[in-house]
Amino acid sequence: MEVAVRAFIKHTNMLSKGQHVVIAVSGGPDSMALLHFLWQERRHYGIHITAAHINHQLRGDESNRDEELVRDFCLKEGIPCEFAAVDVKGYAKRNQMGSSVAARELRYQALLDILKRVNGNCLAVAHHGDDQIETVFMKLVRSANALQIPGIEASRMIGDVPLIRPLLGVTKADILQYCVNYGIQYALDSSNTSTVYTRNRFRETVLPFVTHENPMLFKHIQRYHEWQSEDQAFLFSLAEEQLSQILIKKSEQIVTISRDQFLSVALPLQRRVIHLILNYLYNESARITSVHIEQTITMLRAENPSASLELANGAKLLREYDHCHFLLVPSNVKEQPPLMLDIPGKVVLHLGEVSANWVEQETKQNHDPHIQLDGDELKLPLTVRASCSGDRIAALGMAGTKKLNRLFIDRKVPRSLRSEWPVVVDSHEQIIWVPLLQRSRLAKVTSSTKNIVELTFYGDTKRLLEFQ
Template identity: 30%
Template structure:
C-alpha cells in the first residue's frame, strides 16, 4: 500500500482530483492502466470518486485487440464498475487524415475519452503514463530537436481534465505491485517491436544509457522536465498578459497580430506568442512543430511587406505590412453575374455578400461620401450588361480623381490590399467598364458630376 500512498501524494501535489469527481479511467489492459484502475479504486472513498472504465480498440492487432477488450470488460465487471468501449479503424483514419499511425491512434483515443466524459457527465480522464514514459518522452523530443516547451515532457494535468496520477511512479514499481498482489494484466505485443521511435528508445537506447553512462538517467530526465515546466509556466503567464495587446483582432476565420508590437519582444517571447496565436486560432498545436514557428520568425524578420507561409492542417500565416494574419486556406471561388437591366438585389453567395440597386432623383445636398460600402453613380453613364465578377489579371480602371487608367493590380498594391483577398473583392462593371471596385473606389468616368437627372445608388452588405 506504500505505492498507492505515493500515487496519492502525486494526486495531491498537482491537485488532480476534487471531492466527488466522476473519473473516466483509460484502461488498455496493460500493467500501467490496470494498476491505475486498482489504485483509484483503493482511493475512491477518500475522494468520494465515481469511476468509469473506458477502453478503445484501435483495430490494429486483430484478434489480440479483441481479447484485450474482453479482458478489460471482465475486469470492470469484477470490480463492479461501468464499462464503455468503442472500436475505431485507426489504419483507415491514418490514411484519410495523412497522419502517422501513432498520431491517428492518439487522436482517436482523446476523442473517445472526451465523448465518454460528456456521456457520463464526468469531470476528469485519468491516464496511465508513468515516470519512465516521461523520461522516454523527454529523450525522444530531444532527439527530434524540440524546443523548451517540448522538453517539459508530459504534463501531469492538462486542460483541467486529463490527469496522470502515475507520472512520478516508476514502471518497475508498478510491475512489482501487480506481481505481489497477483493482479493480471496483458502485454501489447507491438511494444516489443522496434518499429516506432518510442520502442527503440525504451528497448534499445535507454538500457544503454543506464548501463554505460548514468544509472540515474530516468530521474535526471524527469528532474530536467520539472525544471523546464516550472519556467514554462512562468513564461506562459507573461504571454497571457502580453497577448491581448498584440492580438488586435480575432474573428471566426482569422486572427491578427500587430507585427510592430511583436517585434518589440525578445526572440524567445516572440516564439511563445506565435505559438499561443496558432493554438488560439486552431484550438490545438497538432502537427505544429518548433521548426514551423521558426519559419514564421524568419518570414517576420525578412524583407517584403506581403509574404505567406503554409503550415500543416491548412493553416496560412500571412505577413501584411504591419499585420500578421493567421487564417485557414481558402479555396478560390470564381463568380460572374450578368444583367440586361438594373437588378433590385443580388446575392453573391460565393463570398457571402448582397448588393442592392436603387435609382434615386438628384438632390442638392446629397452626401456622396457617407459610407464606403455605398456608391453613387451617374445614371446616364450606365451601359448594359451590368456585370459583377472577380478581379482578373489585366483589369484596368480609372480611380476617381485620376486622369488616366491604372492597372487594378497596381491599385491593390498601392492600397495595401493583400493578394490573398483580392479575388474576394467584387467588381461592378457597366459593359466592359469597371465602374466600382466595391467597397473601395468608384471609376472617375461614372462619378456624379453637376446635376444629373437620376443617380444610381449601389450598396454592398
C-alpha cells in the same frame, strides 16, 4: 517504492480525501502494483477504490488470461472491479486508424463509462518514470511543434474528470521489485516487445543507454518536464495578454491582428500568440507545427505589404498591409461578372451597387461615391466589371495613364478586395471611374456640357475606406 510514490502524490497534490478513484488495470506489473499500492493506502488517503479492466481482444487467449488474472486478484483482495470488452480491430477499420490509436480511444471511452457507472470522480493510470523518459525523447525526436508540453502530465483533465499518474516518480525496476516484495502476480504483454511500435524501439534501444549513463535520469526528466510545463504556462499567459492588445477582429473562422503591434511583441511571445490563434481556429494543438509558426513570423516581418501563406488543414494566413487575417478556410475569391449599366439604371455588385442617372445641373460631386460626366462625350454603353490584367486609367489631374494595379497599391486596397472592386468602363473599354478611388479625365463636365450623367456608388463605404 512506497516512500517515493507517497512523496510524489504529496508533491503533485493529486489525491484528496473522499475521492472515488477508478484504477485502469491491464494485468501488467505497473497497473497491478498501482492497484495494490492504492488499495493498501486507501484509508491513509481517505479514498474509495474501484479497479477497471478493459479487454482489447487483440491477443486472443492471452487477453482473456489477463482479464482472469485481474479478476482473481480483485476477488482475493476484496477490491470492487468492473470489466469491459472493446472491438479495437473493427473500430480501427471503420475509422481508418492504427490499432494503437484505436485501442487508446476505446480504452478511455470504456474507462469513462465505468467511472460514470460507479460514480467515480478520478481516473488513475500506471505510467511510470521510464515512460516519462521515453515520451520526452520521442517528442524531441518526432514532435513537429516545439511549444508542446515535453512529457506526460502527472495530472490532467479528461473532460471534467481528473486523470492522475501516481507512479511517475518511480522506475520500472522499482515497480518490479515492489511486485516481488509483495508476491504480486502479473501478466506480460507480448506486444510490448514488438519493434513495430515506436515506443518499444525507444524502450529497447534508447532507454538502456541513457539510464546506464545516468541511473537517476528519470528524476531529471521529470523535473525538466515540470519546469518546462510551468514556464510554458507562464509564457502563454503573457501571450494571451498580448493577443488581446493586438487583436482587431475575432470570429469562429477568422482572427485578424495588427502586424505593427505584433512585431512590437517579444519573439518568444510572438510564437505563442500564433500558437494561440491557430489553436483557437483548429480547436486543438495537434495540427500546429513549428514550421508554420516560423513561416508566419517570417512573412509578417517581410516588407511586402500583401502576401498569403497556406497553413495546415485548409487554414490560411492573409496579410493586407497592417491587417493580418488567420482564416480557418481559404477565402473564396468571388468573380465579378461584367454588367451593362443603363442610363438611368443600376447594377448590383458584390461590394455594393452602381447607379447612373441624368441630372439637370452640375453639383460638383466629383469625389468619393459620386462623379458627374459629360453624357455627350461618353462612349456608351457603360459596363461595370472587375479589374483586368493590364488595365490603365487616364487619371484626372495626371498626364498619361496609370496602371490600375498601381492605383490599388497606392491606395492600399487589400488584395482580397481587388478582384471584386468595381471598374466602370465605356464601350471602348476605357476606364471611366474606379469608385471611391479615382475617376478619369474622360468625359469631364465643362461649361459647355449640356447633358450630365451622375454615377453613384452605394455600399458599405466606411468599411471599404477604412484601409486608407
